[in-house]
Amino acid sequence: MADLATLKRTPGRARALARTRAGVDPRRRSRSPHGLGPRISRNLSAHGFLIGAVLCFAFFSWYPMGREIVMSFQKTQFGVTSWAGWRNYDRIFRDPTFWTAWRNTLEFTILALLFGYVVPFFTAILLNELRHAKGYLRCLVYLPVMLPPASALLLFSYFYDPSYGLFNNILHTLHLPASQWVQSPGTTPPTMAMISVVIAATWMNMGGATLIYLAALQNIPGDLYEAAELDGAGLVKKIRHITIPQTRLILSMLLIVQVIATMQMFVEAYILTNGGAGVNNNTLSVVTLIYQYAFAMAGASNYGAASALGVILMVVLAVFSGGYLWLTRRLER
């Protein structure tokens, strides 16, 4: 820890030192073999190191970003692409499944925060108090994160099966009414179908948030707790007045990351409900709808509508993270 801190502080000083020792900046001393100015040759070789990554970014990130916006204003019919104005946006706003998909995605995000944000928070606090079996418990929590999602989700869809699934069998043993789990037909949130998706998603993904939060907890100086105890603070007060404020930064970072991740939900519903839509579209998410617009209907693929929906999702997430950052900064003042 200490070494890293000194390492981080030194570059500036080291550079100055090296400069005085060598008389000039050593980076400028190398003579170009091609007779070009040393500056140009240095830049050429530096860009040579960059070019591979830059090309990949250009082709697969920067260009598609612009392309998405352009495509959202275009339509393709019989292989001919022409401008469509706002017609793609108009079309998806009029599509009732568009609103269903947004309602479901918000439902998933809220439920996933209730489970996937609160559970790791308390799990990490609990794990941090234990003095034994630490490594074992940490491994356990993170193990599902490493599994291929198809394995984990196919296992859950087996557990969720209404007739031979393990979960209904447990309910039966406890004399509780059976459930249809992901195959529940209800559409008024919170739906059982969506709760089932969230349970599986939380089991799969909670390890990451738990361990990141656990690391943050270990950085809280212990004397703060001691001081609070001298003032007579109980367990709940210590959590409220020390643990949470001391880890506020990491808590807000985890919140943004989690909201952005859950708004992109796709694979969980796709595998659990065999295509993502569920019964009466009650697990259809925005990304699933993008996928359906673009790829699912053979012969009727509509890249324009899919891109328009992608642009909307992008804007919503940007507004959310921007607004959230603005809000936390204002509250801190």
Added chain:
Amino acid sequence: MADSTARTLISQAQLNRGRGKLVYRIVLTVVVLVFTLVFIGPLYFLFSDGLKSSQEAIATPPTLYPHHMHLSTYTAAWGRMSVGRLLVNTLYYAFGALVFQLVFDVAAAYSISRLRPVFGNVIFAGMLAVLMIPAAVLVVPQYVTMANLPILHLNLIGTPEAIWLPSVANAFNIFLLKRFFDSIPEELTAAAAIDGASPLRILRSIIIPISRPILGVVSIFALVGVWKDFLWPLLVENGYNPTRETLNVGIWDGTLTTPQNEILAASAMAAIPTIIFFLIFQRNILSGLTTGSLKG
């Protein structure tokens, strides 16, 4: 540091007192049992249900252990879902992506951190901006681009490059690497530069040996990223014969025509390599996770 981490919400002294000790013992036992049940329990069923016969796998009520061992389920699933082939595909994609990422991302981070070309910071900012864009949002234009690469007019759909090349555009890796390279004292590289070492030589003989920990973190992220991805391989590697799918997509693809016990056996076989990988590298993976989020 050791003193401050040892002190948590509840003090050691409180735990050592008679009642505190008892309560702690009980809580510890309950936590260990519950966690084992919640996280290992499902895995137990993943592996044991693949040993059941196809009737027993869908019996009501479900049996807690296979009453008749059917090892043949695993061999049947291996053949029907061509698990071996899917495994080879996934390993090929994952390690190919790892090589591409290590070569291009390390070179780029080194250039931005040490060689500092003109517009280097602008390019770096452009890369970081990608972090703000959620990946799933871009699948449609990325797919269209992959089907007809601008300028080059290549169709990469169905080739391994369709997975390898986009994985290089990983701003988080470049960010982690650059941060680490920035922390290497400049004296080391300056000394080599005075002795006439070329930038490539400095990268190879000084930077890379020092950076082994961060290279390990980046490698793990690269492998796990490909291994866990679903939507993108579903789009670009699906529906070829012989199959080019990844394990995730291939197993999901076969579920409609496969009995339940074989689906579970195939899922279990798909999970084995990751579990082994995790058990071997768990220390690096868990510490890399926090490096990536907190310090890195």
